[in-house]
Amino acid sequence: MNAIFTAVFVASAIAICICSPNSFLTALLNGAMNAAKTGLTLFCVYCVWMGISAVAEDAGINATIARFLQPACKKVFRCDDAEASLNIAMNLSCNLLGIGGAATPFAVKAVNALEKDGNVFAQNLLFIVNATSIQIIPTTVIALRAAAGSANAGDITLPSLLATLVSTGLAVTLYFIVSRRSA
Amino acid sequence: MAFVIPIIFIIIIVIATIKKVNVFSSFTRGAQDGLKFTLSLIPLLATIFMMCELFEVSGLSSAMSKALSPVFGFFKIPEELSKLILIKPFSGSGSLSYLTEIIETYGADSYTGRCACVLYGSSETVFYIFAVYFANTKKGKRIVPIIIILFSTFISTVFACFICRFI
Numbered sequence: 413m414n415a416i417f418t419a420v421f422v423a424s425a426i427a428i429c430i431c432s433p434n435s436f437l438t439a440l441l442n443g444a445m446n447a448a449k450t451g452l453t454l455f456c457v458y459c460v461w462m463g464i465s466a467v468a469e470d471a472g473i474n475a476t477i478a479r480f481l482q483p484a485c486k487k488v489f490r491c492d493d494a495e496a497s498l499n500i501a502m503n504l505s506c507n508l509l510g511i512g513g514a515a516t517p518f519a520v521k522a523v524n525a526l527e528k529d530g531n532v533f534a535q536n537l538l539f540i541v542n543a544t545s546i547q548i549i550p551t552t553v554i555a556l557r558a559a560a561g562s563a564n565a566g567d568i569t570l571p572s573l574l575a576t577l578v579s580t581g582l583a584v585t586l587y588f589i590v591s592r593r594s595a
Numbered sequence: 596m597a598f599v600i601p602i603i604f605i606i607i608i609v610i611a612t613i614k615k616v617n618v619f620s621s622f623t624r625g626a627q628d629g630l631k632f633t634l635s636l637i638p639l640l641a642t643i644f645m646m647c648e649l650f651e652v653s654g655l656s657s658a659m660s661k662a663l664s665p666v667f668g669f670f671k672i673p674e675e676l677s678k679l680i681l682i683k684p685f686s687g688s689g690s691l692s693y694l695t696e697i698i699e700t701y702g703a704d705s706y707t708g709r710c711a712c713v714l715y716g717s718s719e720t721v722f723y724i725f726a727v728y729f730a731n732t733k734k735g736k737r738i739v740p741i742i743i744i745l746f747s748t749f750i751s752t753v754f755a756c757f758i759c760r761f762i
Contacts (some may be wrong), residue, residue, distance in 0.1 A: 525732055
């Protein structure tokens with residue numbers, strides 16, 4: 413990330429010096445402003461989902477679900493840790509339900525729990541699954557199309573699903589091949 | 596489908612009440628975790644978004660998408676989508692504004708518009724997810740997963756533009 417950030421930042425800054433030096437600071441401030449706005453939106457999503465998840469945790473529901481999912485997690489993610497498996501499961505279910513924003517905190521918890529065991533394989537696999545998008549119904553896009561007066565706003569659901577299956581399937585397969593070779 | 600989420604909430608709260616859990620204080624504790632998490636996220640977001648904004652304003656992003664459009668043309672991807680494809684791995688809000696623009700210009704039911712929708716719905720903000728997930732981890736070999744993801748996303752992009760002709 414460091415390399416990408418530095419390269420893009422410096423290249424853009426040089427380009428802006430040549431074209432329109434005035435807009436440099438405005439651009440940076442706008443970026444930070446966007447971050448603040450996005451942060452506020454995300455905070456609302458996290459409040460709802462982490463709130464209800466804390467209730468479930470205190471009621472012992474999470475532990476029960478985790479016990480059910482642990483065998484599968486162990487097989488696919490090679491992960492023994494109960495906390496990590498639970499958070500992986502929560503992350504995947506949020507993604508499938510189409511509440512992608514709520515999936516992030518669970519993934520971060522899972523990655524941090526996996527860090528304790530040094531389970532880089534599971535961390536990367538979780539990253540791959542999330543970064544190739546496993547949404548079943550693309551709700552945002554459908555809403556946008558409906559607002560733009562589409563005759564059939566939902567007709568992109570099937571192609572989207574197929575495309576996302578291709579990317580996730582291909583990425584996971586490739587990762588399994590690569591990690592088997594190096595293991 | 597819409598009733599699934601409220602039902603999940605009801606079941607959780609009912610079970611918690613039966614088990615004599617203080618629902619209100621548990622919920623508050625969860626929300627507090629949410630706040631902590633958001634606070635740890637905002638500096639990251641700010642840094643990434645500044646980079647994206649700079650990339651955009653400097654004109655580098657349009658220059659790059661212009662340079663790459665013959666490549667996209669070779670794979671039968673409409674050239675109008677090159678900007679969306681390039682910005683999507685970096686910024687969700689940026690790509691959403693391009694998607695809106697494409698839908699407004701070409702219409703939601705046009706081939707280009709539908710391709711854009713499928714692309715947007717079937718890909719993710721890879722670098723943003725990367726930065727957030729691994730903010731608290733030590734350096735590891737992460738370059739391989741990123742290459743795999745970008746490659747798979749590109750293949751699925753080609754595939755999406757292809758099937759949009761038929762479905």
